[in-house]
Amino acid sequence: GAGVSQSPSNKVTEKGKDVELRCDPISGHTALYWYRQSLGQGLEFLIYFQGNSAPDKSGLPSDRFSAERTGGSVSTLTIQRTQQEDSAVYLCASSLVGPTNQPQHFGDGTRLSIL
């Protein structure tokens, strides 16, 4: 498809389990971002990738959260030992990077529920 693709669309898991969320960006977009939206809140930045490197990890809330990107394309966000406060919609976005500002384009998100 032409847009950002995220999987799974929904994930329900027990507290303490690890989860992996996947993002497939728009082809040719070198920049990739992860955000999350908790209930009643705005979108909160987690991490930014340029190519395979992550120059900005400042939004990751704890060391239980990690992300990687391979081949300058697909990215996975991993949450270890999940807690109930991790329940949120996790959104991925991608963009071109150039001499002028470029808008970020979002996928439909993964709705994560921790029981």
Added chain:
Amino acid sequence: DQQVKQNSPSLSVQEGRISILNCDYTNSMFDYFLWYKKYPAEGPTFLISISSIKDKNEDGRFTVFLNKSAKHLSLHIVPSQPGDSAVYFCAASVAGAGSYQLTFGKGTKLSVIP
């Protein structure tokens, strides 16, 4: 500390009239501003953006105005249509900060009444 604020959680407008959504920011380093529209169970869809070197940008029915001295931007939708009913998010970033991360407001839910 909320750097991007959308003070109206909701707005109702009659079909055909103008919708005006407002956004205030506190970080004077922000120099790129965007509006996104979001339907339930979908990701945000990019609508329109404006760079800080401009004070207005227009795209069809959508116009964004930027008042840097007041740290305020607004989105005008004219004429409003029922399909415009959605949650609208204002976002901002600092170009050249090495990250391009967006800081979002909490959104305004627009209802366009037929």
